[in-house]
Amino acid sequence: MLVPAAPAAAALSTRNPALTYVEARAAAMNGEHARAAELLAALAGSRPDQAQFAQQALSEAIGAGRMDLALRLIPNVPAGKLSTDARLLMVTEAVKQRRVDRAVQWLGGGGPGGLGFLAPLLTGWDAAERGDAAKALSAIGEIPEKGLLSPLKDEETALILLKLRRPAEAEPYARRAIGNAGSREGRVRLALADGFLAAGDRTRAAAMIEGMDSDGIAARQRILAGRMSGEGIDTGAKALSVVLTALAGDVMRAQQGAAPVGLVQVARYADPKNSSATGLLAMLLDNRDRTAEALALLASVPREDALISAIRDAQVRILAGRKRYDEALAIASAAVRGADAGMTDFARYGDVLEAMGRHLPAAEAYQRAIAIGTAQGLKGELWTLRLLHAGALEEANRWPEAKVVLEQALLTNPDQPLLLNFLGYAKLERGEDVAAAEAMIRKAIEMAPDNASIIDSLGWAQFKLGRTDEAIATLQSAAEKDPGQAEIHEHLGDALFKAGQRIQARFAWSAALVTAEDEIATRVKAKLQSGLTSANAAP
Numbered sequence: 025m026l027v028p029a030a031p032a033a034a035a036l037s038t039r040n041p042a043l044t045y046v047e048a049r050a051a052a053m054n055g056e057h058a059r060a061a062e063l064l065a066a067l068a069g070s071r072p073d074q075a076q077f078a079q080q081a082l083s084e085a086i087g088a089g090r091m092d093l094a095l096r097l098i099p100n101v102p103a104g105k106l107s108t109d110a111r112l113l114m115v116t117e118a119v120k121q122r123r124v125d126r127a128v129q130w131l132g133g134g135g136p137g138g139l140g141f142l143a144p145l146l147t148g149w150d151a152a153e154r155g156d157a158a159k160a161l162s163a164i165g166e167i168p169e170k171g172l173l174s175p176l177k178d179e180e181t182a183l184i185l186l187k188l189r190r191p192a193e194a195e196p197y198a199r200r201a202i203g204n205a206g207s208r209e210g211r212v213r214l215a216l217a218d219g220f221l222a223a224g225d226r227t228r229a230a231a232m233i234e235g236m237d238s239d240g241i242a243a244r245q246r247i248l249a250g251r252m253s254g255e256g257i258d259t260g261a262k263a264l265s266v267v268l269t270a271l272a273g274d275v276m277r278a279q280q281g282a283a284p285v286g287l288v289q290v291a292r293y294a295d296p297k298n299s300s301a302t303g304l305l306a307m308l309l310d311n312r313d314r315t316a317e318a319l320a321l322l323a324s325v326p327r328e329d330a331l332i333s334a335i336r337d338a339q340v341r342i343l344a345g346r347k348r349y350d351e352a353l354a355i356a357s358a359a360v361r362g363a364d365a366g367m368t369d370f371a372r373y374g375d376v377l378e379a380m381g382r383h384l385p386a387a388e389a390y391q392r393a394i395a396i397g398t399a400q401g402l403k404g405e406l407w408t409l410r411l412l413h414a415g416a417l418e419e420a421n422r423w424p425e426a427k428v429v430l431e432q433a434l435l436t437n438p439d440q441p442l443l444l445n446f447l448g449y450a451k452l453e454r455g456e457d458v459a460a461a462e463a464m465i466r467k468a469i470e471m472a473p474d475n476a477s478i479i480d481s482l483g484w485a486q487f488k489l490g491r492t493d494e495a496i497a498t499l500q501s502a503a504e505k506d507p508g509q510a511e512i513h514e515h516l517g518d519a520l521f522k523a524g525q526r527i528q529a530r531f532a533w534s535a536a537l538v539t540a541e542d543e544i545a546t547r548v549k550a551k552l553q554s555g556l557t558s559a560n561a562a563p
Contacts, residue, residue, distance in 0.1 A: 041067055048080075055314050057088035065093060068100060075101055082110055086286040091293045109286030111139060112268070115146070116294045120261050124150035141172045145180060145267060149260030152184045160184050175204055176267060179212060183257045186219030191228055194219070198232065208270060210236065211255060211300055214330055215266075217247045218256030226250050242364050243330035253330040254297075265295035273304060285309065299331045303338045310342045318342055333359075333368050340372055344379045352376045360389070367396040371409060374416065383420035387413055407437040411446060418450060426450070441468035441478060449481040452488050453563045461485060476506030480515060484562075487519050495519045503532075510540035514548055514562050521556040529556070 048063035064081030071077055078100040085094040086109050095117060098110055106114075111130050118127035127146050131139040148163035164184055167177045179201035185194035198216045205212040213232050220229035233244050243253035257263050268291035272284070285308050291301040302325055306318040319342060325335045336359055343352035356376045359369040374389030390413035397406050410433035417426035430447045437443055448464030451457055462485040468478045483498035499516040506512060517532035529551075536548050550560040 041071060045077075048084075052084060055312075055317075057084050058090050061085035061088055061090055061093055065097060068097065075105065079105060079107075083107060083286070086110065086113060086289055089289045089292065091289070107286070108139070109284060109290060112287065112290045113293065115139065115142070116261070116264060116290055119146060119150075119264055119294070122150070122153070122260075124260070141168075142264070142267070145173060145263060146260060148180065148184055149263050152187045153260060155188070157188050157190075160188065172271065173267065176201075176270060178204065179216075180263065180267075182216060183219055183263065186216070186223045187258055189223045191220050191223040191225035194223070195228055195231075198228075202232070207273070208300075210334075211331060214243055214247070214253045214255035215257050218252045218254070219258070221247065221250065221252050222256060222258065242328070254328075255330050262295045262298070265291045265298045265301060268294065269298060269301040269304060272301075276304070276308070285312070299325050299329050299335060303331070303334055306338050306342065310345070315342060315346060333366075337368075337372060340376055344376060349376065349380045353380065367393045367400070367402065367405070367409075369393075370396065371412070374412060378412070378416050378419070381419075383416045384422075387416035387420060387422075390416060403436070407433050407440055407443060411442060414446065423450070423454065439467075439471060441472040441475065444468040444471075445475075445478045445481050449484070452481070452485050455488075458485065458488055462489065474505065476502045476509060476512060479505065480509070480512045483519070484515050487515070487522075492519055492523050496523060503535075507535070508539050510536040510538070510544050510548070511562075512536075514540070514544055517548075517551065518556055518562050521551075526555070 044063055044067050048060045048067065051057070051063060052060035061081050061084035064077055064084060068074070068077035068081050078097050082094055082097040082101055085091070085097060086107075091113060094110070094113055098106065098114060101110070111132070114130040115127045118124070118130065124146050128143055131143055131146075144163045144166040148160045151157075151160035151163060161181070161184065164177065164181050167173045167180070169177075173180075178197045182194045182197035182201055185191070185197065194216075198220075201216065202209060202212055213236050217229045217232040220226070220232060229247055229250075233247055236244060243255070246253055257266060268287060272287045272291065275284070275287075285305065288301055288305040288308060292298060292305060295301070302321055306321045309315070309318040309321070319339065322335050322339045322342075325332065329335065336355055339355050340352045343349070343355070353376050356369075356373040359365060360373045362369070370389050370393035374386045374393065377383075377386035377389060390409055394406055394409045394413060397409065410429050414426040414429040414433070417423070417429065427447070427450070430443060430450075433443050434440070434447065444464045445468040448461040448468065451461035451464075462482070465478060465481045465485055469475070469482055472478055479498060479502040483495045483502055486492075486495035486498055496516065496519045499512065499519055502512045503509075503516055513532045513536035517529045517536060520526075520532055521529035533548050533551050537545065537552070540548050544562075547560045547562065550557075554560075
């Protein structure tokens with residue numbers, strides 16, 4: 025389990041229920057959710073007539089990954105008051121016990137808040153595990169085309185066909201699944217490759233990893249040698265874990281990190297070896313300032329895990345986000361020293377060095393990543409690395425070299441808006457061919473019309489060209505699209521000040537100061553104190 029049970033002393037005597045409740049709430053507020061669950065569970069045991077204590081204990085237990093406690097608490101909560109996470113836990117427990125009939129009962133209906141959309145998945149995998157091919161495929165075929173599971177329909181069909189050892193039939197579904205996988209592509213490729221190997225088709229297994237990015241080098245090598253990567257999906261519980269993780273990821277992206285922790289905890293309970301769920305859960309916990317738990321989770325993933333590269337990314341992202349750069353650098357540098365160090369490892373190393381302000385070493389790391397990617401024929405990802413490489417060189421005051429890198433990147437990606445914006449904006453800052461720079465930025469906006477940073481670049485170009493009123497309108501549009509970006513508000517303030525709108529300029533600079541850091545913060549503070557001067561103007 026993620027968090028051990030609270031010590032016996034924590035399970036207070038319930039002679040003073042009010043005190044126990046206060047301590048439980050304090051524990052929850054301090055991030056000690058396992059202890060809060062134990063305290064509330066003790067309180068619920070002493071007050072069985074007060075179902076709200078059991079409900080609160082259950083919520084804390086699931087959030088802490090204490091599924092043993094959660095399963096004991098569920099019978100004490102009226103079925104109609106169980107949360108979605110609690111019902112999903114009961115579904116998962118039934119699936120693990122191979123009791124799909126009970127699992128389907130816990131799903132409820134298909135209306136709002138219902139979990140009925142999972143019924144075809146559970147029924148299909150149960151039939152596949154029993155060798156009933158007709159029922160398995162029929163059930164998966166019932167997934168609605170516009171339902172929550174529709175993006176995963178080809179993937180599940182392929183995996184079930186592979187479970188049934190029908191690789192030729194699985195191949196077209198597998199290829200479509202890879203094409204629709206998005207950010208999950210690496211894991212989907214490995215899972216399908218394992219499925220083909222298990223079905224005795226080594227050739228198709230190798231085909232699943234053709235064109236795969238540089239992540240999971242060791243895993244790909246195992247597959248090419250006819251050994252599984254460990255990412256195979258061959259049971260209903262594993263399939264459910266993957267689906268819940270995918271759904272949680274969608275929610276997290278749609279709601280900017282607000283995916284419920286309990287949903288991912290249930291996904292991990294369904295398959296404790298699902299490292300994708302572990303990585304997602306760690307990011308969610310860190311977002312809630314449960315950083316120690318997040319890092320402990322990530323550290324628990326074995327080094328030989330096929331997706332260890334993504335786990336390292338999460339570790340480094342969390343540590344760097346907390347400004348624990350030395351720890352982040354230790355992880356990143358250890359990875360690049362490994363015999364199987366790949367493009368992603370050197371890119372991650374560059375990211376940490378850049379965050380530490382070590383721009384030239386960062387540029388060298390990005391250059392090494394580009395070289396590895398080029399040797400592997402990974403063309404699609406290289407423009408991003410070249411953008412990072414150029415950024416590091418520019419920060420190191422090596423603009424001529426940075427410009428060459430950007431121009432080379434644009435030769436192969438002439439319509440990439442971020443490249444156009446970077447080069448155009450950098451030229452603006454230096455007064456190089458300002459009209460051409462504006463044209464680049466306008467082209468970038470045509471391809472990314474809602475990108476606030478690119479709109480800001482256009483506004484700044486207009487300002488540099490002396491079209492102040494036009495610049496103000498453009499910069500105000502950028503600020504509305506991304507009100508949290510300090511640089512946009514600083515630019516807007518500078519333009520307003522030059523137009524004689526001093527009070528409005530101060531409002532814009534004050535807005536910039538809310539999120540500004542480092543050089544921007546220093547300039548904005550000076551402007552708020554003495555107004556716009558040549559010494560404190562944005563570059």
